[in-house]
Amino acid sequence: MAEFKIRTYNNIAIAGLERFPRDRYEVASEIQHPDAIILRSHNLHDEPLPETVKAIGRAGAGVNNIPVAECSRRGIVVFNTPGANANAVKELVIAAMLLAARNICQGWDYVRHLEGDDHQIHKQVEAGKKRFAGFELAGKMLGVVGLGAIGVRVANKALALGMNVSGYDPYVTVERAWQLSSSVIQASSLDELLGICDFVTLHMPLTDQTRGCIDQGRLASMKDGAVLLNFSRGGLVDEAAVLAALDAGKLHAYVTDFPTNALKRHPKAICLPHLGASTREAEENCAVMVADQLRDFLENGNIRHSVNFPEAVMTRAPGTTRLSIPHANVPAMVSQISACLGEKGINIVELLNKSRGEIAYTLIDAEGEVGEDVVDAIRTIDGVLAARRIP
Structure with missing residues (x-):
């Protein structure tokens, strides 16, 4: 009989599940009386947690889908995997800046709807391409809000692309500060950063304090024609204010991983289907990291990368x-x-x-x-x- 039982939600990468020795662990999606739960995006707020649960492991960074306060009251340790998907998100943010700066999505859509033979298409392309003229990243100022595992990587990579970078994070850790390039300009406040940047990318958790922090007033303080990128949480922005800024030309583009009905068809919004960590490498990294954390806790009581302990x-x-x-x-x-x-x-x-x-x-x-x-x-x-x- 297995010593420990693990209930899984969502599709957890096999590389992670294989970290649980079969002679000591029973791992299944329908398991009863689990010692621990491992999940990705499944919402645990809507169901009771079994009394046997000692730990919950989130194969990802955000834990908004987990009732953390209840877990703390019950002594349940909640783990996440900071940094495991950081490279995947960093690469998508860089791609998003290029999509917005070069009007790639609009240009691609234009070409897909051209009709006629190749000669006619060529003529239409030459006549229409001026509508999609963009601008280069080099020399532009990127503002990075939140200098955690992802934000630091984005900042450093943007510097390598020839951009200037300003960062803001009142809670930056010593570890991340060591990893951040000394060329990144420190902003003393979010408002200061917003006023000087051509691109702003958000990399902070969604809390009562950060919800809707990019509102009408802060959008008004941004440079005309700036690009706003949100690969963190949809609730960080006031959507109505963003739409108004797009309509008024205040924002050149809004690129987000969190589509809504209001955003998905807006010509200046690029909405992606929550692709930030959707790479094979990121999913495997997260699964392996959270599996190792749960094992060390269950077998030794050790706690690494917990959000509540x-x-x-x-x-x-x-x-x-x-x-x-x-x-x-x-x-x-x-x-x-x-x-x-x-x-x-x-x-x-x-x-x-x-x-x-x-x-x-x-x-x-x-x-x-x-x-x-x-x-x-x-x-x-x-x-x-x-x-x-x-x-």
Whole structure:
């Protein structure tokens, strides 16, 4: 009988599913009482999470389809795969800038509807091509909003194409800052960036703070004829304001991965069917990364790349039983857990405690065997969200 059960949603790349050893894992889409869930875009908000679930892995970056707040309350660790699809999205953003700058989609559509023999088509092409004259990327200013795994790659590649680049991200990490070219101009605010750029590309999460942040006022502050690119989340822009800016000629084009009825037929909007991470390489990278994260958590209690719990990685001490304990970040939790083990005559060999906001996580390597009665006692401590032992 398998030690762990994984329920899958969507089509998860085989390269990822193969990371789960068949002798220890049962992996299926209809599995009952799963220990973990792995998914891509499936919406978990509309269905109850089984009581057995300990972790959810999203094969991608965004987690809007996962009830993260509920998971945190229940001690369920939510993983994502930042950077695994970054190259795929970066390449599509570069392609999108070229599509918009050179009016490629409009020109292609024009040619497809030409009629007559080849000589007549040639004459029509020569007569009509001036309608699709565009501009080059070199020398233009690109504004990158959000300097995470994708934004940094887009910024660096744009520099290589001869563009000037300005970036804005008040939460940029040290890791991403090291990866970002020193030639990128730092903007002190979103409004400052919007006012100086010929292209603006959005690479930030959709939150209550960012929803609709590209609104009528901010669009008005942009340069005339600018191009707006959105391969992050549709809700970041005020769609009505974008349509008005396109109609008024304020925006040269809007390129997005999130089509709507209002946008899909607009002559200045280029709508793609959510292709950002839709490459074989990206899907495999995401699946492999999330599978490895889930395995390390289920087998060792280690947490890497969680959106709701702190990073917590500890090498297992030999001859011990590991305890994995998500809990509230309040005083005296570790002492209460330690006291509970002490009352049972159990010695602690190694202990790691990490916190993130209101959530904390403790890993303990306890000497010898630890019975389920000990874990049950830990679960009764006020503030402990869950507890399990990993032999």
